[in-house]
Amino acid sequence: MTVALSGGEIAARLEERFPGSVVESGQDSLLVKSESLRAVAGFLKTAPGLEFDYLTAITGVDYYDYFEVVYQLTSIRHNHSLVVKARCYGRENPALPSVVGLWKGADFQEREIYDLMGIRFEGHPNLKRVVLWDGFTGHPLRKDYL
Amino acid sequence: MVIKTEPFVVNIGPAHPSTHGVFRMRATLDGEVVLDIEPVFGYLHRGIEKLAEERTYTQIIPLTDRLDYLASMSNNLAYVLTVEKLAGIAVPERAEYLRVIMAELQRIASHLIGVGAFLNDCGAFMTPILYMIREREKILDLFEMVCGQRLTYNYMRIGGVSHDIPEEFLPALKKFVDRMPGFIDEYDQLLQENEILLARSKGVGILSREQAINISASGPVLRASGVKWDIRKVDPYSIYDRFGFEIPTGSAGDCYDRYRVRVEEMRQSVRILKQAVEKLPAGGVRSEVSHLVRPPAGEAYGHIEAPKGELGFYLVSDNSIAPYRFHVRAPSLLNLTALREMVVGWKVADVLAIFGSIDICMGEVDR
Numbered sequence: 188m189t190v191a192l193s194g195g196e197i198a199a200r201l202e203e204r205f206p207g208s209v210v211e212s213g214q215d216s217l218l219v220k221s222e223s224l225r226a227v228a229g230f231l232k233t234a235p236g237l238e239f240d241y242l243t244a245i246t247g248v249d250y251y252d253y254f255e256v257v258y259q260l261t262s263i264r265h266n267h268s269l270v271v272k273a274r275c276y277g278r279e280n281p282a283l284p285s286v287v288g289l290w291k292g293a294d295f296q297e298r299e300i301y302d303l304m305g306i307r308f309e310g311h312p313n314l315k316r317v318v319l320w321d322g323f324t325g326h327p328l329r330k331d332y333l
Numbered sequence: 334m335v336i337k338t339e340p341f342v343v344n345i346g347p348a349h350p351s352t353h354g355v356f357r358m359r360a361t362l363d364g365e366v367v368l369d370i371e372p373v374f375g376y377l378h379r380g381i382e383k384l385a386e387e388r389t390y391t392q393i394i395p396l397t398d399r400l401d402y403l404a405s406m407s408n409n410l411a412y413v414l415t416v417e418k419l420a421g422i423a424v425p426e427r428a429e430y431l432r433v434i435m436a437e438l439q440r441i442a443s444h445l446i447g448v449g450a451f452l453n454d455c456g457a458f459m460t461p462i463l464y465m466i467r468e469r470e471k472i473l474d475l476f477e478m479v480c481g482q483r484l485t486y487n488y489m490r491i492g493g494v495s496h497d498i499p500e501e502f503l504p505a506l507k508k509f510v511d512r513m514p515g516f517i518d519e520y521d522q523l524l525q526e527n528e529i530l531l532a533r534s535k536g537v538g539i540l541s542r543e544q545a546i547n548i549s550a551s552g553p554v555l556r557a558s559g560v561k562w563d564i565r566k567v568d569p570y571s572i573y574d575r576f577g578f579e580i581p582t583g584s585a586g587d588c589y590d591r592y593r594v595r596v597e598e599m600r601q602s603v604r605i606l607k608q609a610v611e612k613l614p615a616g617g618v619r620s621e622v623s624h625l626v627r628p629p630a631g632e633a634y635g636h637i638e639a640p641k642g643e644l645g646f647y648l649v650s651d652n653s654i655a656p657y658r659f660h661v662r663a664p665s666l667l668n669l670t671a672l673r674e675m676v677v678g679w680k681v682a683d684v685l686a687i688f689g690s691i692d693i694c695m696g697e698v699d700r
Binding site: 188189240241242243244246248249257259263266270290291292293294295296299303316317318319320327328 | 374375378380382383544546547548549550560562567568569632634636643645647649657658660662666667669670674699700
Protein backbone atom coordinates (compact mmCIF):
# COMPACT_ATOMS: atom_id res chain seq x y z
CA MET A 188 0.00 0.00 0.00
CA THR A 189 1.41 3.38 -0.96
CA VAL A 190 1.79 5.38 2.26
CA ALA A 191 0.62 9.00 2.11
CA LEU A 192 3.26 10.90 4.08
CA SER A 193 2.10 13.46 6.59
CA GLY A 194 2.31 17.01 5.24
CA GLY A 195 3.04 18.38 8.71
CA GLU A 196 6.14 16.26 9.27
CA ILE A 197 7.65 17.11 5.91
CA ALA A 198 6.76 20.77 6.42
CA ALA A 199 8.82 20.72 9.62
CA ARG A 200 11.80 19.29 7.75
CA LEU A 201 11.43 21.85 5.00
CA GLU A 202 11.13 24.76 7.44
CA GLU A 203 14.47 23.73 8.93
CA ARG A 204 16.17 23.71 5.55
CA PHE A 205 14.30 26.49 3.72
CA PRO A 206 12.71 28.79 6.33
CA GLY A 207 9.45 30.34 5.21
CA SER A 208 8.99 28.02 2.21
CA VAL A 209 5.83 26.30 3.42
CA VAL A 210 2.58 28.28 3.45
CA GLU A 211 0.43 25.58 5.00
CA SER A 212 0.40 21.83 5.39
CA GLY A 213 -2.53 19.45 5.21
CA GLN A 214 -2.97 15.79 6.08
CA ASP A 215 -1.12 14.50 3.02
CA SER A 216 -0.32 17.73 1.22
CA LEU A 217 1.84 20.83 1.35
CA LEU A 218 1.31 24.30 -0.04
CA VAL A 219 4.65 25.90 -0.81
CA LYS A 220 5.62 29.41 -1.85
CA SER A 221 6.02 29.62 -5.60
CA GLU A 222 9.52 31.18 -5.28
CA SER A 223 10.80 28.21 -3.27
CA LEU A 224 9.03 25.55 -5.38
CA ARG A 225 12.11 24.53 -7.31
CA ALA A 226 14.33 24.31 -4.22
CA VAL A 227 11.67 22.34 -2.33
CA ALA A 228 11.13 19.99 -5.27
CA GLY A 229 14.86 19.39 -5.58
CA PHE A 230 15.07 18.63 -1.86
CA LEU A 231 12.08 16.24 -1.97
CA LYS A 232 13.63 14.40 -4.90
CA THR A 233 16.98 13.74 -3.26
CA ALA A 234 16.60 13.98 0.56
CA PRO A 235 17.40 10.62 2.23
CA GLY A 236 14.26 8.89 3.42
CA LEU A 237 12.02 10.90 1.05
CA GLU A 238 13.47 10.39 -2.44
CA PHE A 239 10.43 11.29 -4.53
CA ASP A 240 11.88 9.98 -7.76
CA TYR A 241 8.57 9.72 -9.65
CA LEU A 242 6.35 12.63 -10.62
CA THR A 243 2.96 10.99 -11.05
CA ALA A 244 0.93 13.91 -12.32
CA ILE A 245 0.63 17.69 -12.52
CA THR A 246 -2.73 19.44 -12.58
CA GLY A 247 -3.69 23.08 -12.77
CA VAL A 248 -6.85 24.34 -11.10
CA ASP A 249 -8.40 27.78 -11.62
CA TYR A 250 -9.87 29.24 -8.41
CA TYR A 251 -10.51 32.73 -9.92
CA ASP A 252 -8.38 34.50 -7.28
CA TYR A 253 -5.38 32.35 -8.03
CA PHE A 254 -4.25 29.33 -9.98
CA GLU A 255 -3.18 26.27 -8.04
CA VAL A 256 -0.81 23.75 -9.56
CA VAL A 257 -0.88 20.33 -7.91
CA TYR A 258 2.07 17.94 -8.07
CA GLN A 259 1.41 14.30 -7.18
CA LEU A 260 4.77 12.90 -6.09
CA THR A 261 5.59 9.26 -5.51
CA SER A 262 8.71 7.48 -4.38
CA ILE A 263 9.15 4.18 -6.17
CA ARG A 264 12.00 3.28 -3.82
CA HIS A 265 9.99 3.76 -0.60
CA ASN A 266 6.44 3.41 -1.99
CA HIS A 267 5.13 6.59 -0.41
CA SER A 268 3.42 9.65 -1.82
CA LEU A 269 2.93 13.36 -1.19
CA VAL A 270 0.89 16.13 -2.79
CA VAL A 271 2.69 19.43 -3.28
CA LYS A 272 0.79 22.53 -4.31
CA ALA A 273 1.88 25.98 -5.40
CA ARG A 274 -0.20 29.04 -6.21
CA CYS A 275 0.31 31.85 -8.68
CA TYR A 276 -1.67 35.05 -8.74
CA GLY A 277 -2.87 37.38 -11.46
CA ARG A 278 -4.71 36.43 -14.64
CA GLU A 279 -2.52 38.35 -17.07
CA ASN A 280 0.75 36.54 -16.67
CA PRO A 281 0.73 33.83 -14.01
CA ALA A 282 4.01 31.95 -13.75
CA LEU A 283 5.70 29.20 -11.76
CA PRO A 284 9.16 27.67 -11.94
CA SER A 285 9.39 24.59 -14.15
CA VAL A 286 10.38 21.21 -12.71
CA VAL A 287 11.37 19.63 -16.05
CA GLY A 288 15.01 19.75 -14.95
CA LEU A 289 14.17 17.39 -12.08
CA TRP A 290 11.52 15.16 -13.66
CA LYS A 291 11.34 14.97 -17.44
CA GLY A 292 7.81 13.61 -17.10
CA ALA A 293 6.75 17.20 -16.41
CA ASP A 294 7.49 18.21 -20.01
CA PHE A 295 4.17 17.56 -21.77
CA GLN A 296 2.13 18.20 -18.65
CA GLU A 297 3.54 21.69 -18.09
CA ARG A 298 3.05 22.45 -21.75
CA GLU A 299 -0.55 21.30 -21.50
CA ILE A 300 -1.22 23.48 -18.46
CA TYR A 301 0.37 26.42 -20.29
CA ASP A 302 -1.79 25.67 -23.32
CA LEU A 303 -5.12 25.19 -21.59
CA MET A 304 -4.76 27.33 -18.48
CA GLY A 305 -2.18 29.92 -19.46
CA ILE A 306 0.32 29.41 -16.66
CA ARG A 307 3.89 29.97 -17.81
CA PHE A 308 6.56 27.65 -16.46
CA GLU A 309 9.85 29.56 -16.18
CA GLY A 310 12.79 27.51 -17.37
CA HIS A 311 10.80 25.05 -19.50
CA PRO A 312 12.95 24.27 -22.57
CA ASN A 313 10.10 24.23 -25.11
CA LEU A 314 7.06 25.97 -23.70
CA LYS A 315 4.52 26.16 -26.51
CA ARG A 316 0.98 24.99 -27.13
CA VAL A 317 0.59 21.24 -27.22
CA VAL A 318 -3.02 20.19 -27.92
CA LEU A 319 -4.25 23.43 -29.50
CA TRP A 320 -2.66 25.09 -32.51
CA ASP A 321 -0.23 28.00 -32.34
CA GLY A 322 -2.62 30.70 -33.53
CA PHE A 323 -5.28 29.89 -30.91
CA THR A 324 -6.23 32.72 -28.57
CA GLY A 325 -7.24 32.16 -24.96
CA HIS A 326 -6.90 29.29 -22.55
CA PRO A 327 -10.03 27.09 -22.54
CA LEU A 328 -9.68 25.45 -19.15
CA ARG A 329 -9.86 28.79 -17.36
CA LYS A 330 -13.15 29.29 -15.59
CA ASP A 331 -13.84 32.60 -17.36
CA TYR A 332 -13.42 31.07 -20.84
CA LEU A 333 -16.77 29.99 -22.20
CA MET B 334 36.01 14.89 -52.65
CA VAL B 335 33.93 15.76 -49.63
CA ILE B 336 30.18 15.69 -50.17
CA LYS B 337 28.39 18.38 -48.23
CA THR B 338 25.41 16.95 -46.35
CA GLU B 339 22.86 18.56 -44.12
CA PRO B 340 20.11 17.20 -41.86
CA PHE B 341 16.58 17.46 -43.16
CA VAL B 342 13.18 17.37 -41.54
CA VAL B 343 10.55 14.78 -42.39
CA ASN B 344 7.00 14.68 -41.09
CA ILE B 345 5.83 11.18 -40.26
CA GLY B 346 2.06 11.39 -40.01
CA PRO B 347 -0.39 12.83 -38.99
CA ALA B 348 -2.22 10.30 -41.16
CA HIS B 349 0.08 7.30 -41.44
CA PRO B 350 -0.79 3.63 -40.86
CA SER B 351 1.93 3.29 -38.22
CA THR B 352 0.96 6.26 -36.07
CA HIS B 353 -2.03 4.45 -34.51
CA GLY B 354 -4.35 7.40 -34.86
CA VAL B 355 -3.70 10.99 -35.85
CA PHE B 356 -0.20 11.68 -34.59
CA ARG B 357 2.74 13.45 -36.19
CA MET B 358 6.44 12.97 -35.58
CA ARG B 359 8.64 15.77 -36.83
CA ALA B 360 11.87 13.89 -37.40
CA THR B 361 15.23 15.51 -38.11
CA LEU B 362 17.24 13.02 -40.14
CA ASP B 363 20.80 12.55 -41.22
CA GLY B 364 20.24 10.16 -44.10
CA GLU B 365 18.33 7.32 -42.46
CA VAL B 366 19.50 8.10 -38.93
CA VAL B 367 17.25 10.05 -36.56
CA LEU B 368 18.97 13.05 -34.94
CA ASP B 369 15.96 14.43 -33.14
CA ILE B 370 12.23 13.94 -32.99
CA GLU B 371 9.39 16.14 -31.91
CA PRO B 372 6.00 14.56 -31.24
CA VAL B 373 3.13 16.76 -32.43
CA PHE B 374 -0.37 15.88 -31.29
CA GLY B 375 -3.71 17.39 -30.40
CA TYR B 376 -5.53 16.39 -33.58
CA LEU B 377 -8.06 14.44 -31.51
CA HIS B 378 -8.45 17.00 -28.73
CA ARG B 379 -12.11 17.15 -27.77
CA GLY B 380 -11.78 19.13 -24.56
CA ILE B 381 -13.04 16.29 -22.37
CA GLU B 382 -11.70 17.94 -19.20
CA LYS B 383 -13.70 21.10 -19.96
CA LEU B 384 -16.82 19.17 -21.02
CA ALA B 385 -16.76 17.26 -17.75
CA GLU B 386 -17.07 20.47 -15.73
CA GLU B 387 -20.52 20.97 -17.26
CA ARG B 388 -21.83 17.47 -16.57
CA THR B 389 -23.05 15.60 -13.52
CA TYR B 390 -20.79 12.94 -12.05
CA THR B 391 -22.86 10.16 -13.65
CA GLN B 392 -22.95 11.85 -17.06
CA ILE B 393 -19.15 11.88 -17.16
CA ILE B 394 -18.87 8.08 -17.30
CA PRO B 395 -19.59 7.94 -21.08
CA LEU B 396 -16.94 10.65 -21.60
CA THR B 397 -14.33 8.44 -19.96
CA ASP B 398 -15.19 5.69 -22.49
CA ARG B 399 -13.76 7.95 -25.14
CA LEU B 400 -10.35 8.44 -23.56
CA ASP B 401 -8.52 5.22 -24.29
CA TYR B 402 -11.21 3.70 -26.48
CA LEU B 403 -9.39 0.35 -26.58
CA ALA B 404 -9.82 0.04 -22.80
CA SER B 405 -13.08 1.76 -21.92
CA MET B 406 -13.83 -0.55 -19.01
CA SER B 407 -10.58 0.44 -17.31
CA ASN B 408 -11.37 4.13 -17.80
CA ASN B 409 -14.84 3.63 -16.31
CA LEU B 410 -13.32 1.83 -13.35
CA ALA B 411 -10.67 4.46 -12.61
CA TYR B 412 -13.24 7.24 -12.75
CA VAL B 413 -15.92 5.62 -10.58
CA LEU B 414 -13.29 4.58 -8.03
CA THR B 415 -12.16 8.19 -7.74
CA VAL B 416 -15.72 9.49 -7.31
CA GLU B 417 -16.39 6.80 -4.70
CA LYS B 418 -13.22 7.83 -2.89
CA LEU B 419 -14.28 11.47 -2.99
CA ALA B 420 -17.85 10.83 -1.87
CA GLY B 421 -17.18 7.87 0.44
CA ILE B 422 -19.49 5.42 -1.35
CA ALA B 423 -19.32 1.67 -0.67
CA VAL B 424 -19.65 -0.92 -3.43
CA PRO B 425 -21.37 -4.34 -3.10
CA GLU B 426 -19.11 -7.38 -3.09
CA ARG B 427 -20.48 -8.86 -6.29
CA ALA B 428 -19.95 -5.59 -8.15
CA GLU B 429 -16.30 -5.51 -7.03
CA TYR B 430 -15.77 -8.95 -8.54
CA LEU B 431 -17.56 -8.00 -11.75
CA ARG B 432 -15.39 -4.90 -12.02
CA VAL B 433 -12.22 -6.95 -11.65
CA ILE B 434 -13.46 -9.44 -14.27
CA MET B 435 -14.21 -6.64 -16.74
CA ALA B 436 -10.94 -4.82 -16.06
CA GLU B 437 -8.87 -7.96 -16.61
CA LEU B 438 -10.76 -8.94 -19.76
CA GLN B 439 -10.14 -5.41 -20.95
CA ARG B 440 -6.43 -5.71 -20.20
CA ILE B 441 -6.21 -8.82 -22.37
CA ALA B 442 -8.18 -7.13 -25.18
CA SER B 443 -5.99 -4.03 -25.07
CA HIS B 444 -2.74 -6.00 -24.95
CA LEU B 445 -3.88 -8.12 -27.90
CA ILE B 446 -4.24 -4.99 -29.99
CA GLY B 447 -1.03 -3.53 -28.56
CA VAL B 448 1.01 -6.61 -29.37
CA GLY B 449 -0.66 -7.17 -32.75
CA ALA B 450 -0.15 -3.58 -33.88
CA PHE B 451 3.46 -3.69 -32.70
CA LEU B 452 4.11 -6.78 -34.81
CA ASN B 453 2.47 -5.02 -37.74
CA ASP B 454 4.91 -2.14 -37.29
CA CYS B 455 7.79 -4.61 -37.15
CA GLY B 456 6.96 -5.95 -40.57
CA ALA B 457 4.98 -9.07 -39.70
CA PHE B 458 2.19 -7.57 -41.71
CA MET B 459 -1.44 -8.36 -40.83
CA THR B 460 -1.15 -12.09 -40.07
CA PRO B 461 -0.32 -11.84 -36.33
CA ILE B 462 -2.76 -9.00 -35.68
CA LEU B 463 -5.59 -11.02 -37.21
CA TYR B 464 -4.87 -13.85 -34.78
CA MET B 465 -5.05 -11.28 -31.97
CA ILE B 466 -8.26 -9.73 -33.28
CA ARG B 467 -9.82 -13.20 -33.45
CA GLU B 468 -9.38 -13.56 -29.68
CA ARG B 469 -10.32 -9.96 -28.96
CA GLU B 470 -13.66 -10.54 -30.69
CA LYS B 471 -14.52 -13.13 -28.06
CA ILE B 472 -13.89 -10.58 -25.32
CA LEU B 473 -16.02 -8.03 -27.16
CA ASP B 474 -18.80 -10.64 -27.39
CA LEU B 475 -18.60 -11.03 -23.60
CA PHE B 476 -18.81 -7.25 -23.13
CA GLU B 477 -21.74 -7.09 -25.52
CA MET B 478 -23.56 -9.62 -23.33
CA VAL B 479 -23.21 -7.47 -20.21
CA CYS B 480 -23.82 -4.00 -21.59
CA GLY B 481 -24.84 -4.22 -25.25
CA GLN B 482 -21.77 -2.37 -26.48
CA ARG B 483 -18.57 -3.48 -28.15
CA LEU B 484 -16.39 -0.39 -27.79
CA THR B 485 -17.78 2.32 -25.50
CA TYR B 486 -19.25 0.31 -22.67
CA ASN B 487 -20.50 2.81 -20.09
CA TYR B 488 -20.89 -0.20 -17.79
CA MET B 489 -19.58 0.93 -14.41
CA ARG B 490 -21.69 3.14 -12.19
CA ILE B 491 -20.91 5.15 -9.10
CA GLY B 492 -21.55 2.56 -6.41
CA GLY B 493 -21.43 -0.55 -8.61
CA VAL B 494 -22.14 -1.57 -12.17
CA SER B 495 -25.17 -0.87 -14.39
CA HIS B 496 -26.53 -4.43 -14.75
CA ASP B 497 -25.91 -7.83 -13.33
CA ILE B 498 -24.44 -10.30 -15.82
CA PRO B 499 -26.88 -12.37 -17.93
CA GLU B 500 -26.94 -16.12 -17.29
CA GLU B 501 -25.09 -17.02 -20.49
CA PHE B 502 -22.14 -14.84 -19.46
CA LEU B 503 -20.42 -17.09 -16.93
CA PRO B 504 -20.36 -20.24 -19.11
CA ALA B 505 -18.97 -18.16 -21.99
CA LEU B 506 -16.36 -16.58 -19.72
CA LYS B 507 -15.31 -19.96 -18.33
CA LYS B 508 -14.88 -21.28 -21.85
CA PHE B 509 -12.79 -18.23 -22.73
CA VAL B 510 -10.62 -18.56 -19.61
CA ASP B 511 -9.99 -22.26 -20.33
CA ARG B 512 -9.01 -21.70 -23.92
CA MET B 513 -7.07 -18.43 -23.70
CA PRO B 514 -3.79 -19.87 -22.28
CA GLY B 515 -3.68 -22.24 -25.26
CA PHE B 516 -4.06 -19.33 -27.64
CA ILE B 517 -1.31 -17.36 -25.90
CA ASP B 518 0.96 -20.43 -26.27
CA GLU B 519 0.04 -20.54 -29.94
CA TYR B 520 1.13 -16.91 -30.45
CA ASP B 521 4.26 -17.53 -28.49
CA GLN B 522 5.14 -20.50 -30.63
CA LEU B 523 4.62 -18.40 -33.73
CA LEU B 524 6.41 -15.31 -32.52
CA GLN B 525 8.79 -15.80 -29.63
CA GLU B 526 11.60 -17.16 -31.81
CA ASN B 527 10.41 -15.38 -34.94
CA GLU B 528 13.36 -14.05 -36.90
CA ILE B 529 11.60 -10.85 -37.99
CA LEU B 530 10.51 -10.02 -34.47
CA LEU B 531 13.89 -10.72 -32.86
CA ALA B 532 15.85 -8.78 -35.49
CA ARG B 533 13.53 -5.80 -35.26
CA SER B 534 13.07 -5.59 -31.51
CA LYS B 535 15.99 -7.11 -29.54
CA GLY B 536 18.22 -4.33 -28.27
CA VAL B 537 16.18 -1.70 -30.14
CA GLY B 538 14.87 1.42 -28.41
CA ILE B 539 16.39 0.85 -25.00
CA LEU B 540 14.93 2.80 -22.09
CA SER B 541 16.99 2.50 -18.92
CA ARG B 542 15.48 2.07 -15.49
CA GLU B 543 16.49 5.60 -14.41
CA GLN B 544 15.15 7.18 -17.59
CA ALA B 545 11.86 5.30 -17.30
CA ILE B 546 11.31 6.56 -13.76
CA ASN B 547 12.44 10.10 -14.57
CA ILE B 548 10.05 10.50 -17.50
CA SER B 549 7.11 9.17 -15.41
CA ALA B 550 6.62 6.12 -17.62
CA SER B 551 4.14 3.57 -16.34
CA GLY B 552 2.62 0.23 -17.20
CA PRO B 553 4.47 -2.23 -19.45
CA VAL B 554 6.92 0.50 -20.56
CA LEU B 555 8.10 1.03 -16.97
CA ARG B 556 8.10 -2.67 -16.08
CA ALA B 557 10.04 -3.68 -19.21
CA SER B 558 12.83 -1.42 -17.92
CA GLY B 559 13.04 -3.57 -14.81
CA VAL B 560 10.90 -1.59 -12.35
CA LYS B 561 8.54 -3.85 -10.45
CA TRP B 562 5.76 -1.29 -10.16
CA ASP B 563 2.14 -2.26 -10.68
CA ILE B 564 -0.58 -0.23 -8.95
CA ARG B 565 -2.58 -3.44 -8.40
CA LYS B 566 0.23 -4.62 -6.10
CA VAL B 567 1.88 -1.47 -4.73
CA ASP B 568 -1.35 0.39 -3.95
CA PRO B 569 -4.15 -2.19 -4.25
CA TYR B 570 -7.56 -0.79 -5.17
CA SER B 571 -10.94 -2.51 -5.41
CA ILE B 572 -10.27 -6.13 -4.28
CA TYR B 573 -6.97 -6.85 -6.02
CA ASP B 574 -5.31 -7.81 -2.73
CA ARG B 575 -7.40 -11.03 -2.75
CA PHE B 576 -5.90 -12.48 -5.91
CA GLY B 577 -2.62 -14.24 -6.50
CA PHE B 578 -0.69 -13.02 -9.52
CA GLU B 579 2.83 -12.03 -10.52
CA ILE B 580 4.18 -8.79 -11.95
CA PRO B 581 6.17 -9.66 -15.09
CA THR B 582 9.19 -7.41 -15.62
CA GLY B 583 11.85 -7.10 -18.28
CA SER B 584 15.54 -6.42 -17.84
CA ALA B 585 16.86 -4.79 -21.01
CA GLY B 586 14.11 -2.20 -21.48
CA ASP B 587 14.06 -2.77 -25.25
CA CYS B 588 11.12 -3.28 -27.60
CA TYR B 589 11.29 -7.04 -27.15
CA ASP B 590 10.95 -6.77 -23.38
CA ARG B 591 7.94 -4.51 -23.70
CA TYR B 592 6.40 -7.10 -26.00
CA ARG B 593 7.22 -9.95 -23.59
CA VAL B 594 5.82 -8.08 -20.59
CA ARG B 595 2.49 -7.64 -22.38
CA VAL B 596 2.29 -11.31 -23.32
CA GLU B 597 3.08 -12.39 -19.76
CA GLU B 598 0.54 -9.93 -18.37
CA MET B 599 -2.15 -11.60 -20.44
CA ARG B 600 -1.33 -14.90 -18.75
CA GLN B 601 -1.53 -13.24 -15.33
CA SER B 602 -4.87 -11.68 -16.21
CA VAL B 603 -6.21 -15.11 -17.10
CA ARG B 604 -5.02 -16.28 -13.65
CA ILE B 605 -6.94 -13.44 -11.96
CA LEU B 606 -10.03 -14.17 -14.07
CA LYS B 607 -9.98 -17.83 -13.01
CA GLN B 608 -9.90 -16.89 -9.33
CA ALA B 609 -12.56 -14.21 -9.72
CA VAL B 610 -14.96 -16.58 -11.47
CA GLU B 611 -14.53 -19.15 -8.69
CA LYS B 612 -15.10 -16.66 -5.89
CA LEU B 613 -17.85 -14.57 -7.50
CA PRO B 614 -20.45 -14.10 -4.73
CA ALA B 615 -24.21 -13.64 -5.15
CA GLY B 616 -25.93 -10.40 -4.22
CA GLY B 617 -26.67 -6.92 -5.47
CA VAL B 618 -24.49 -5.13 -7.99
CA ARG B 619 -25.23 -1.52 -7.16
CA SER B 620 -25.57 0.33 -3.89
CA GLU B 621 -28.25 2.97 -3.43
CA VAL B 622 -26.71 6.14 -4.75
CA SER B 623 -28.59 9.27 -5.73
CA HIS B 624 -28.58 9.97 -9.44
CA LEU B 625 -27.15 13.39 -8.66
CA VAL B 626 -24.08 12.62 -6.60
CA ARG B 627 -22.87 15.60 -4.55
CA PRO B 628 -19.49 14.74 -3.05
CA PRO B 629 -18.42 16.94 -0.13
CA ALA B 630 -16.12 19.83 -1.05
CA GLY B 631 -12.59 18.57 -1.41
CA GLU B 632 -10.33 16.78 -3.83
CA ALA B 633 -9.23 13.26 -4.57
CA TYR B 634 -6.69 11.53 -6.78
CA GLY B 635 -7.60 7.96 -7.66
CA HIS B 636 -5.52 5.70 -9.86
CA ILE B 637 -5.58 2.19 -11.32
CA GLU B 638 -3.28 0.03 -13.37
CA ALA B 639 -4.90 0.39 -16.77
CA PRO B 640 -3.56 -1.74 -19.66
CA LYS B 641 -1.35 1.12 -20.85
CA GLY B 642 -0.15 2.26 -17.44
CA GLU B 643 -1.21 4.30 -14.46
CA LEU B 644 -4.54 5.91 -15.26
CA GLY B 645 -5.43 8.53 -12.67
CA PHE B 646 -8.24 11.00 -12.16
CA TYR B 647 -7.87 14.16 -10.11
CA LEU B 648 -11.24 15.52 -9.09
CA VAL B 649 -12.02 18.73 -7.23
CA SER B 650 -15.53 19.02 -5.81
CA ASP B 651 -17.28 22.17 -4.63
CA ASN B 652 -20.25 20.16 -3.33
CA SER B 653 -22.28 20.75 -6.49
CA ILE B 654 -23.58 18.14 -8.93
CA ALA B 655 -20.66 18.63 -11.33
CA PRO B 656 -16.93 18.48 -10.60
CA TYR B 657 -15.15 21.81 -10.26
CA ARG B 658 -12.10 20.33 -11.95
CA PHE B 659 -11.68 17.01 -13.73
CA HIS B 660 -8.18 16.02 -14.74
CA VAL B 661 -6.97 12.83 -16.38
CA ARG B 662 -3.50 11.47 -15.75
CA ALA B 663 -3.19 9.76 -19.11
CA PRO B 664 -0.60 6.97 -19.26
CA SER B 665 -0.31 7.23 -23.05
CA LEU B 666 0.64 10.90 -22.85
CA LEU B 667 3.39 10.34 -20.30
CA ASN B 668 4.72 7.21 -21.98
CA LEU B 669 5.01 9.29 -25.14
CA THR B 670 7.65 11.42 -23.37
CA ALA B 671 9.89 8.35 -23.63
CA LEU B 672 9.73 8.33 -27.42
CA ARG B 673 12.46 10.93 -27.94
CA GLU B 674 14.78 9.24 -25.45
CA MET B 675 14.38 5.94 -27.25
CA VAL B 676 14.59 6.81 -30.95
CA VAL B 677 17.56 9.18 -31.23
CA GLY B 678 20.35 7.38 -33.09
CA TRP B 679 18.08 4.74 -34.63
CA LYS B 680 16.92 4.47 -38.22
CA VAL B 681 13.53 5.65 -39.51
CA ALA B 682 12.16 2.12 -39.79
CA ASP B 683 13.05 1.53 -36.12
CA VAL B 684 11.16 4.68 -35.10
CA LEU B 685 7.92 3.01 -36.12
CA ALA B 686 8.75 -0.20 -34.25
CA ILE B 687 9.76 1.73 -31.12
CA PHE B 688 6.66 3.88 -31.32
CA GLY B 689 4.52 0.76 -31.71
CA SER B 690 6.14 -0.81 -28.67
CA ILE B 691 4.96 2.05 -26.42
CA ASP B 692 1.35 1.19 -27.32
CA ILE B 693 -0.41 4.53 -27.11
CA CYS B 694 -3.98 5.49 -27.84
CA MET B 695 -4.47 8.98 -29.25
CA GLY B 696 -7.90 9.36 -27.65
CA GLU B 697 -6.11 9.39 -24.33
CA VAL B 698 -3.11 11.49 -25.37
CA ASP B 699 -5.22 14.35 -26.74
CA ARG B 700 -8.35 13.99 -24.59
